[in-house]
Amino acid sequence: MLRRGCWRTALARGLATGLLLSGMLWSAQDAEARKVTLEGWDYVKERVDLYQKKADEYHKLHPDVEIKFTTVPFGEYFSKILTSMAGGSPPDMFIHHPSQVSSFEGMLSPFPKDLFPLDKMDDNLAFTAGFVVNGEFYLYPVGLLSALVFYNKDLWEEAGMGNVPQTWAELRTAARKLTQKDGGVLKVAGFSFAKEIKYLWPDLNYQMGGYLFNEKKTGVTWDTPEGQKAIDLIDAMLRDGISDLPNHLLDFAAGKAAMEYGWGWKRVGYSKVKGLRWDVFQLPTTDGDNFPARARSAVALGFSVPYNVPAADKAETFKFLQWLYSSDDFLVQLNELMGTVPTRRSLWSHSTILKDNVFRTTVKQLPYTVLPGEFPSWVESILDEMQTAITVKGVAARLALKQAQEKGDAWLKKEPAGWVIERVTRPRK
Structure with a gap:
C-alpha cells in the first residue's frame, strides 16, 4: 500500500504525464491544422517543373506550406478553371493568358497592396494604368515579346x-x-x-x-x-x-x-x-x-488568384507569389524558358539578357511597341x-x-x- 505522501507524488506524476501527452496530442493537431496545401495550374509542363522546384524551396523555408503544381492541357485549360470556380473548388492560382482576360472579369482576387504596393511596380514596363482597375490590379505581367x-x-x-x-x-x-x-x-x-x-x-x-x-x-x-x-x-x-x-x-x-x-x-x-x-x-x-x-x-502573364479561394489559402498564396516574383534569378530563368524578356526593366542588363541577341534586340525594340492588352x-x-x-x-x-x-x-x-x-x-x- 502506498503511503499518503507517495500516493500524492504518484498522482502528481500521473497528472503531469497525462497533461504532457495531452499537450503533445493537441500540439500535433494544431500543427496539422496549421498546414496549408496549395495547388497551382499551368498549361506548359516545362514551366510547371520550374514552379515545382521553386515551391519545394519555399516549403523548406515554410514547412507548413506545401504547393503542388499541375499541367492541364491548353485545349481544356480555361474551361476547366471556370468549371472549378463555379463548383467552388478552384486552384489557388493559375497562369493567365492575355487572350482570356475578359472571360475572368470580376472573378479574380486583387493583389494585396501590402505585398505588392503599386508604387513599386514602376520598374515593370508592361505594368501600366491599363492594369489598374479602381486602384486594384488582378494580373501580374512577367514577360514581354514582339x-x-x-x-x-x-x-x-x-x-x-x-x-x-x-x-x-x-x-x-x-x-x-x-x-x-x-x-x-x-x-x-x-x-x-x-x-x-x-x-x-x-x-x-x-x-x-x-x-x-x-x-x-x-x-x-x-x-x-x-x-x-x-x-x-x-x-x-x-x-x-x-x-x-x-x-x-x-x-x-x-x-x-x-x-x-x-x-x-x-x-x-x-x-x-x-x-x-x-x-x-x-x-x-x-x-x-x-x-x-x-x-x-504581347505580354506573358503570371499567376492570378480566383476570387473564391478560401481566405487563409488565399493569404498564403499571395505570400508565396510575393516571394516568387521577388527573385530576379527566377524571373530571368522563367523568361529564358519562354523566349520572352522580363517585364522588370532592371533585369534588362542581366548577363543572360545581354549575351542573347534575341533578348538584346527585343529589349531595344520593346519601348517602341504597342501592347494592345487582350x-x-x-x-x-x-x-x-x-x-x-x-x-x-x-x-x-x-x-x-x-x-x-x-x-x-x-x-x-x-x-x-x-x-x-x-x-x-x-x-x-
Whole structure:
C-alpha cells in the first residue's frame, strides 16, 4: 500500500504525464491544422517543373506550406478553371493568358497592396494604368515579346549581303536578292512571312499609326487609311514573289528561307537545330524611325488568384507569389524558358539578357511597341481568314481587309471588347 505522501507524488506524476501527452496530442493537431496545401495550374509542363522546384524551396523555408503544381492541357485549360470556380473548388492560382482576360472579369482576387504596393511596380514596363482597375490590379505581367526578323547567316554571307535592313524598302531589295528559284519554283524564300500575315498586319497597322479598336471599343479600326497602307505593303511583298505560301511552305530551320518574320519565342526551337547559323534584327519601318510604333508587343502573364479561394489559402498564396516574383534569378530563368524578356526593366542588363541577341534586340525594340492588352482569339481567327483569302483564295488584299472589318464589327455587336489598353501603351516621343 502506498503511503499518503507517495500516493500524492504518484498522482502528481500521473497528472503531469497525462497533461504532457495531452499537450503533445493537441500540439500535433494544431500543427496539422496549421498546414496549408496549395495547388497551382499551368498549361506548359516545362514551366510547371520550374514552379515545382521553386515551391519545394519555399516549403523548406515554410514547412507548413506545401504547393503542388499541375499541367492541364491548353485545349481544356480555361474551361476547366471556370468549371472549378463555379463548383467552388478552384486552384489557388493559375497562369493567365492575355487572350482570356475578359472571360475572368470580376472573378479574380486583387493583389494585396501590402505585398505588392503599386508604387513599386514602376520598374515593370508592361505594368501600366491599363492594369489598374479602381486602384486594384488582378494580373501580374512577367514577360514581354514582339516580332523580329530572323535571318540565316550562311545564306546572308553567301549572297554578299551587308548591313541588315532598316526600312521595308531595303528589306524587299535584300529579299529579292536572297530569293532562289528553279524553273519558276521557289526553292529558298528571301523573306518568309505569308503564313504569318495575321500577326504581321497588326504590327504594320501600328507602324502606320493605326489601332485595332475604336476609342469606345464598339468597332474595329482595320479598314482605315492606316490599315490599308499596312495591307498594301503586304500585298506588294507578296507580288515580289519573295515569300513561300501556306500551300507551299519552306522551313527556315532547314535553310529554305533566308529571312523569316517571327516572334521571339522561336529562339527556343532554333537554338536546338544543329548546324543552323542564325541571327535577328528589329522589324523595319517605312522610314527607319521608331514612331508612331515599331511593332505590337504581347505580354506573358503570371499567376492570378480566383476570387473564391478560401481566405487563409488565399493569404498564403499571395505570400508565396510575393516571394516568387521577388527573385530576379527566377524571373530571368522563367523568361529564358519562354523566349520572352522580363517585364522588370532592371533585369534588362542581366548577363543572360545581354549575351542573347534575341533578348538584346527585343529589349531595344520593346519601348517602341504597342501592347494592345487582350488580343482575343476571335481577332486572330478573323485575321487568319483574311490571310487565307489573300494567299490561298486569291481575294484582293483591300477587299479581304474590308471583309475582315465587317466581321470584326459584327462580332463586337454580340461581344463587346474587354481589356483594351493600346492607346495607353502607344509609345510617346
